[in-house]
Amino acid sequence: MAFLRENQTLLSKIATSQQHGENSPYFDGWKAYDLDPFHLTENPNGVIQMGLAENQLSLDLIEKWIAKNPKSSICTKDGINQFRDIANFQDYHGLCEFRKAIAKFMGKVRGNRVAFDPDRIVMGGGATGTSESLMFCLADPADGFLVATPYYPAFDRDLRWRTGVQLVPIICNSSNDFKITEEALESAYENAIASNIKVKGLIIANPSNPLGTTMDKETLKTLLRFINEKNIHLVCDELYSATIFNTPEFVSISEVLQEMEHDPMNPINRELVHIIYSLSKDMGLPGFRVGILYSYNDHVVSSARKMSSFGLISSQTQHFLASILSDEDFVEGFLSESSKRLAKRHKIFTQGLENEGITCLASNAGLFVWMDLRRLLNKPTFDEEMELWRLIISDVKLNVSPGSSFHCVEPGWFRVCFANMDDQTVEIALKRIHVFIMKGRKNERATKRSKPFQKNLRLSFSSHLYDETTIMSPRIISPHSPFPQSPLVQART
Amino acid sequence: MAFLRENQTLLSKIATSQQHGENSPYFDGWKAYDLDPFHLTENPNGVIQMGLAENQLSLDLIEKWIAKNPKSSICTKDGINQFRDIANFQDYHGLCEFRKAIAKFMGKVRGNRVAFDPDRIVMGGGATGTSESLMFCLADPADGFLVATPYYPAFDRDLRWRTGVQLVPIICNSSNDFKITEEALESAYENAIASNIKVKGLIIANPSNPLGTTMDKETLKTLLRFINEKNIHLVCDELYSATIFNTPEFVSISEVLQEMEHDPMNPINRELVHIIYSLSKDMGLPGFRVGILYSYNDHVVSSARKMSSFGLISSQTQHFLASILSDEDFVEGFLSESSKRLAKRHKIFTQGLENEGITCLASNAGLFVWMDLRRLLNKPTFDEEMELWRLIISDVKLNVSPGSSFHCVEPGWFRVCFANMDDQTVEIALKRIHVFIMKGRKNERATKRSKPFQKNLRLSFSSHLYDETTIMSPRIISPHSPFPQSPLVQART
Numbered sequence: 001m002a003f004l005r006e007n008q009t010l011l012s013k014i015a016t017s018q019q020h021g022e023n024s025p026y027f028d029g030w031k032a033y034d035l036d037p038f039h040l041t042e043n044p045n046g047v048i049q050m051g052l053a054e055n056q057l058s059l060d061l062i063e064k065w066i067a068k069n070p071k072s073s074i075c076t077k078d079g080i081n082q083f084r085d086i087a088n089f090q091d092y093h094g095l096c097e098f099r100k101a102i103a104k105f106m107g108k109v110r111g112n113r114v115a116f117d118p119d120r121i122v123m124g125g126g127a128t129g130t131s132e133s134l135m136f137c138l139a140d141p142a143d144g145f146l147v148a149t150p151y152y153p154a155f156d157r158d159l160r161w162r163t164g165v166q167l168v169p170i171i172c173n174s175s176n177d178f179k180i181t182e183e184a185l186e187s188a189y190e191n192a193i194a195s196n197i198k199v200k201g202l203i204i205a206n207p208s209n210p211l212g213t214t215m216d217k218e219t220l221k222t223l224l225r226f227i228n229e230k231n232i233h234l235v236c237d238e239l240y241s242a243t244i245f246n247t248p249e250f251v252s253i254s255e256v257l258q259e260m261e262h263d264p265m266n267p268i269n270r271e272l273v274h275i276i277y278s279l280s281k282d283m284g285l286p287g288f289r290v291g292i293l294y295s296y297n298d299h300v301v302s303s304a305r306k307m308s309s310f311g312l313i314s315s316q317t318q319h320f321l322a323s324i325l326s327d328e329d330f331v332e333g334f335l336s337e338s339s340k341r342l343a344k345r346h347k348i349f350t351q352g353l354e355n356e357g358i359t360c361l362a363s364n365a366g367l368f369v370w371m372d373l374r375r376l377l378n379k380p381t382f383d384e385e386m387e388l389w390r391l392i393i394s395d396v397k398l399n400v401s402p403g404s405s406f407h408c409v410e411p412g413w414f415r416v417c418f419a420n421m422d423d424q425t426v427e428i429a430l431k432r433i434h435v436f437i438m439k440g441r442k443n444e445r446a447t448k449r450s451k452p453f454q455k456n457l458r459l460s461f462s463s464h465l466y467d468e469t470t471i472m473s474p475r476i477i478s479p480h481s482p483f484p485q486s487p488l489v490q491a492r493t
Numbered sequence: 494m495a496f497l498r499e500n501q502t503l504l505s506k507i508a509t510s511q512q513h514g515e516n517s518p519y520f521d522g523w524k525a526y527d528l529d530p531f532h533l534t535e536n537p538n539g540v541i542q543m544g545l546a547e548n549q550l551s552l553d554l555i556e557k558w559i560a561k562n563p564k565s566s567i568c569t570k571d572g573i574n575q576f577r578d579i580a581n582f583q584d585y586h587g588l589c590e591f592r593k594a595i596a597k598f599m600g601k602v603r604g605n606r607v608a609f610d611p612d613r614i615v616m617g618g619g620a621t622g623t624s625e626s627l628m629f630c631l632a633d634p635a636d637g638f639l640v641a642t643p644y645y646p647a648f649d650r651d652l653r654w655r656t657g658v659q660l661v662p663i664i665c666n667s668s669n670d671f672k673i674t675e676e677a678l679e680s681a682y683e684n685a686i687a688s689n690i691k692v693k694g695l696i697i698a699n700p701s702n703p704l705g706t707t708m709d710k711e712t713l714k715t716l717l718r719f720i721n722e723k724n725i726h727l728v729c730d731e732l733y734s735a736t737i738f739n740t741p742e743f744v745s746i747s748e749v750l751q752e753m754e755h756d757p758m759n760p761i762n763r764e765l766v767h768i769i770y771s772l773s774k775d776m777g778l779p780g781f782r783v784g785i786l787y788s789y790n791d792h793v794v795s796s797a798r799k800m801s802s803f804g805l806i807s808s809q810t811q812h813f814l815a816s817i818l819s820d821e822d823f824v825e826g827f828l829s830e831s832s833k834r835l836a837k838r839h840k841i842f843t844q845g846l847e848n849e850g851i852t853c854l855a856s857n858a859g860l861f862v863w864m865d866l867r868r869l870l871n872k873p874t875f876d877e878e879m880e881l882w883r884l885i886i887s888d889v890k891l892n893v894s895p896g897s898s899f900h901c902v903e904p905g906w907f908r909v910c911f912a913n914m915d916d917q918t919v920e921i922a923l924k925r926i927h928v929f930i931m932k933g934r935k936n937e938r939a940t941k942r943s944k945p946f947q948k949n950l951r952l953s954f955s956s957h958l959y960d961e962t963t964i965m966s967p968r969i970i971s972p973h974s975p976f977p978q979s980p981l982v983q984a985r986t
Contacts, residue, residue, distance in 0.1 A: 007792050010724070010765075015630040015796040022799060059577050066568050066576065075559050075566035075813055083559065084552050088913075089780040090619075090773075125618045125804035132803055136655050137508040157802070162629050162655075231503070272503075280583075287582040287808030299500050303508040306515060309650070310625055311618035311804035315780030316813070320568055420581075 014162055021156030025389060026051065026405035033399045040424060048429050051399040053209065053367045054420035055243065055284035057345060058338040062283070065330050072323035074316055082319065089315040092308040094123045098318040101325035102292060106277060108331060109242045114254045122293040122304045123318075125311020127239055127278040128158045130291030133307040134274055135163040137300050138233050144168045144197035145235070146188045148180050150370075150406035150413070152209045152237075159203070168192045168199070173410055174372075177361060178211055180204070180219060185226055201233030201272075202226070207240040207250065210406050210415035211370050212363030214248065220256040228268045236275050242282035242335055245343035246364040257296070271297040279321065281367060283334075288317045342367070342419060345426070349418040352430035356437045360416075367419040371400070374412030385411040396436045398429055507655055514649030518882060519544065519898035526892045533917060541922050544892040546702065546860045547913035548736065548777035550838060551831040555776070558823050565816035567809055575812065582808040585801040587616045591811040594818035595785060599770060601824060602735045607747045615786040615797045616811075618804020620732055620771040621651045623784030626800040627767055628656040630793050631726050637661045637690035638728070639681045641673050643863075643899035643906070645702045645730075652696070661685045661692070666903055667865075670854060671704055673697070673712060678719050694726030694765075695719070700733040700743065703899050703908035704863050705856030707741065713749040721761045729768050735775035735828055738836035739857035750789070763789040772814065774860060776827075781810045835860070835912060838919070842911040845923035849930045853909075860912040864893070867905030878904040889929045891922055 008016045029051045038046035070078035074086045089095060096118070103116040124130030139145065141164030147155065148170040160167055170188040172178040185202070192199045202223065206215045215223075227234040236253040244250045253273060260268045275294040280286035290313055295301050325331060350360055350369060360369035377384040382404045389402040392414075403413035418426065501509045522544045531539035563571040567579045582588060589611070596609040617623030632638065634657025640648065641663045653660055663681040665671040678695070685692045697716065699708045708716075720727040729746040737743045746766060753761045768787040773779035783806055788794050818824060843853055843862060853862035870877040875897045882895040885907075896906035911919060 010631075010726070011792060011796070012630055012633050012636075014633075015792065020796075020799050054581055056577070056581065059580065062580075063573050063576050066573055067570055070569065073566050073568035076563065076569045077560055080556050080559055083556050084549070087552065087555075087778050087780050088547055088549065090782075125622065126802070129618065129622075129803040137505055138503075140505050140507075143505075154802075157799070162800070162803075233503070285580050287580050289583075289805050289807050299504060299508065303504070303513075306513050306650070307655070309619070309647075310622040310655075312782045314782050314807035314810040317807040317809050320809070 019156070020161050021154060024153050024156075024405045025386065026153040026401045029389075029393060029399040029401055032393050036397075038397070038425070038428075040422075040428075044428075045397065047393065047397045047399050048425060048432070049399050049420060050417045050429060051401045051415075052420050053281065053417050054286060055281055055338070055342075055367050056420050056422075057284070057341040058334060059284050061330075061334050061337060062285075062324065065324055065327070069323065069327075072320050074319055086315045086319045089318075090312065092123065092305060092312055094121070094308075094313065095315065095318045095322055097322040097326065098313075101322045102277075104328075105325045105331060106241075106292075106294070108328075109282065109335065110250065110252045110255065114252065114258050116254070116294060120294055120296070120301055122295065122301055123308045123311075123313050124291035124293060124304075125313070126280065126286070126289040126291040127237070127276055128154070128291065129289075129311035130278070130293045130304075131155075131158045131235075131237070131276050132163060133304050133310070134235060134276065134293055134295075134300070135159050135165050136307060137303045138235075138274075139163065139165045139200040142166060142197070143200045144192045145201045145203050146170050146185070146192065146199060147203040148172055148184075148205075148208075150178070150210055150403055150408035151203075152205060153401070153405045153407075155203070165200075166197055167203075168197060169407055169409075170202075171409055174361075174413075177213065178208075178370075180215075180223070182222055182226070185223075189230065199230070199232055201235055203235045203237065205237040205239070206253065207238075207243065207365035209237075209240060209366060210368060210401070210403075211361055212366030212368055213361065214244065214250050214365050216248065217251050217256060220251060220253055221260065224253070224256060224260055224268050224273075225266065227272055228266070231269075231272070233272050233274065236273070238275050239278050239281050240366050241277070242338065243342055243367060244365045245339050245346055248364060250365065254294075271300075273297075274300060282338075285321075288321070289313060290317070290321065345418055348423075349416075349426055349430070352426075353433065356430075356433055358433070358437075361413075368415050368417040371414045371416050372412065373414055374410070377412050380411050382411050388412075389414070392436075396432050398432060512649070513654050514647060517646050517649075517898045518879065519646040519894045522882075522886060522892040522894055525886050529890075531890070531918070531921075533915075533921075537921075538890065540886065540890045540892050541918060541925070542892050542913060543910045543922060544894045544908075545913050546774065546910050547779060548774055548831070548835075548860050549913050549915075550777070550834040551827060552777050554823075554827050554830060555778075555817065558817055558820070562816065562820075565813050567812055579808045579812045582811075583805065585616070585798055585805055587614070587801075587806065588808065588811045588815055590819065591806075591815040594815045595770075597821075598818045598824060599734075599785075599787070601821075602775065602828065603743065603745045603748060607745065607751055609747070609787060613787055613789070613794055615788065615794055616801050616804075616806050617784035617786060617797075618806070619779070619782040619784040620730070620769055620773065621647070621784065622782075622804035623771070623786045623797075624648075624651045624728075624730070624769050625656060626797050626803070627728060627769065627786055627788075627793070628652050628658050629800060630796045631728075631767075632656065632658045632693040635659060635690070636693040637685045638694045638696050639663050639678070639685065639692060640696045641665055641677075641698075641701075643671065643703055643896055643901035644696075645698060646894070646898045646900075648696070658693075659690055660696075661690060662900055662902075663695075664902055667854075667906075670706065671701075671863075673708075673716070675715055675719070678716075682723065692723070692725055694728055696728045696730065698730040698732070699746065700731075700736065700858035702730075702733060702859060703861060703894070703896075704854055705859035705861055706854065707737065707743050707858050709741065710744050710749060713744060713746055714753065717746070717749060717753055717761050717766075718759065720765055721759070724762075725765065727766050729766070731768050732771050732774050733859050734770070735831065736835055736860060737858045738832050738839055741857060743858065747787075764793075765790070767793060775831075778814075781814070782806060783810070783814065838911055841916075842909075842919055842923070845919075846926065849923075849926055851926070851930075854906075861908050861910040863896075864907045864909045865905065866907055867903070870905050873904050875904050881905075882907070885929075889925050891925060 033047045033049045036046045038048045070076045073079045074083040099118040099121040103118040106116045144166040146168050261270045273296045277292040279290040360371050401415045526540045526542045529539045531541040563569045566572045567576040592611040592614040596611040599609045637659040640660050754763045766789045770785040772783040894908045
């Protein structure tokens, strides 16, 4: 305690507070994975990482392109004549060809129905640094931003920690597939006002992380009318815009804004609208730290660009990305193939879950599913959710993320990532789930429901019994599962 | 005004204030260069950029290394088998081999007299982002940090803009070559207290930017005793530690701390000491955005590491740097050769200035000199300094940086960078200075001192008269200048 007091005097409130948001099961699950990471041959009984929204399915396409384009790197014999200029480049506008290529790529991802101006492309250190800078531009400490639940856990760190901005939840639930309603919006706004919070804006993620759903045009119109009426900002996180693998197609806020900004009856003030983008998800390059702010507000562009200096993208990386994104044939092929592969993986994974009686929220985008395990809880409480989550981590050895870490208001939902692994690992994950469900069913029969379902599971399911080799069998992931009547299916009907 | 008011309501105080520090002649000079950049063949009458502390003298050594080491890049056929792992790597600890290589490099730069622990290496988005994060860790808004003048202009942005920290100047002047004295330190501290500012620390740059000098061991000991007694932090910006080109050799705070932390009489609390580092200056790679915090305080390491997420270094870049810095033979050769080349360039440039009667503060480090033009001012005021500076930019077409932008308390000093250009450009810059001085001398004679020296210059010196080709002659940079009796020499005697 003396140490803590000493630190509180010596260090800042930011450093000594726990507002960084990392004391969440979302991050704890990562630590569990880090302690015992699964490897197909070297650690087949380890924890499988299904808590990381990474897109590894199409990196081979990028690798092939690189092999054919040695000039794209300043660290090759073919590209080295540009080393000097690029290694020295530190203008926080970013390389002109990089901004042009990003603007074009953003347009292409949105079906070229809308064009992006390279001069409005502002660089940042990943979506993390970019989102924080945008908050620094828009809000003073203690100002509030409405954010639809469930939302990305690290928003608490990215948007709030150092800026002092408050996040005010908009309550969404499963009754309408977690869609934002006008009532929920107004209610969140009123709650903020009642708590003396000055509301400066609304944040949405479209496609949604963790839901994997996209917003329809009508919802986006409602949001635009809402923020325009209140004269507050709309921040659209469109990080997953190229992960659409099914209908309906993606509608970007930029398209709806284009339609509505000149509406003679109720023109929308475009200066209130800002898009956060990145290549971490759509291209599968999180290590490259590409964050993009696209703002329709000149003053925000100018201020955020000054803030770029705190997290510029390495010029080596800018140069490489400018090269690859400027190859239009490659980009088109990549986007189409990536979408196909995500669709296939999503289908395999969700069908595998369905075979065990587990459903997910219907989705068309993202690198994850929003898995419904509500029926596995004895009571609809977050304590129960955490207990189930610990069981899944420790015994099933899958790092999935509990809904509570996404500020979901309904216990029993879990985000499960499916694109950061190879086919075999998915298969093993599904087999583990199968064994888990079977164990529960068996125990349930044995105890004749004398004890709650998951408590039984927890008592009987030991990692010592867990032997990957004995349960590795391809039949489990077949849609024609030999176990169609899992207890979950029974429980749901 | 209506627009401004509207913005002030809609945007943050940070975005609408002018605290970003970019409304300084330091940055204005860059803009002048950007509008009319010098090029040897394409724009020989353009502005020569001498306001940018870039180290371009040894990049050829890095280029040669790259050509021999194609595996160092994940974007080559030889290195591509690591593409997937590296492109996905986003752990904010940084690649283990990167941290190890950086720690070793920092030790080597300090003559291996002190060792650095890779686990204390914290990454950030350049020195800019790293310094800001450190401020967020150490101080609350309105807290103060003492900083020795003259200091790097962008400290106002990096340390102050978004953190709300106040910078309290420690007044240094030419009477003792701008050394920090105990009296100046105490006086700054007392001034802060009198202004109700809570002092949280002291910031120094060693080697100094803009002075190009290093601090002696006694001064560093004084600083350590001072901060230890006051129980405040010491932040040492050691960005230029490998640019030493002359005696005395560099002494890092880490060495002095090593000596003093176990002093039985007055042990120094190491938890108060933090080093900011980068590869932008020492390796000449500013585009790669490598910022490093080395803190002796565990809590700061932990908090700053969480903040790394706002400005991680691209994993592509981390991987490349880990490879090149792990090649110890290369590093040794590079450091030694880089130092020799800087020494040579410094000598050529300062001798060229001396030939025109212009002296600089004696220096042993850095990529610039601190040029003394006090005698060119009619009065020792900053208005006069600005007038002279505008003349140098517009007519001599050299972008140098006025001392006022470094918060220097004495008018008439200018920082002039000499390592961001090739030999020919240096030669041209010196010739322009020669013509400038000759013009002044001629006008002075013509008007028989009826008008002040620089006003004459300004009236008579027109860029239309400026023809690079006519003044290109190698004799000017010779130490045996045909013009030893320039008006400046006379004025000084």
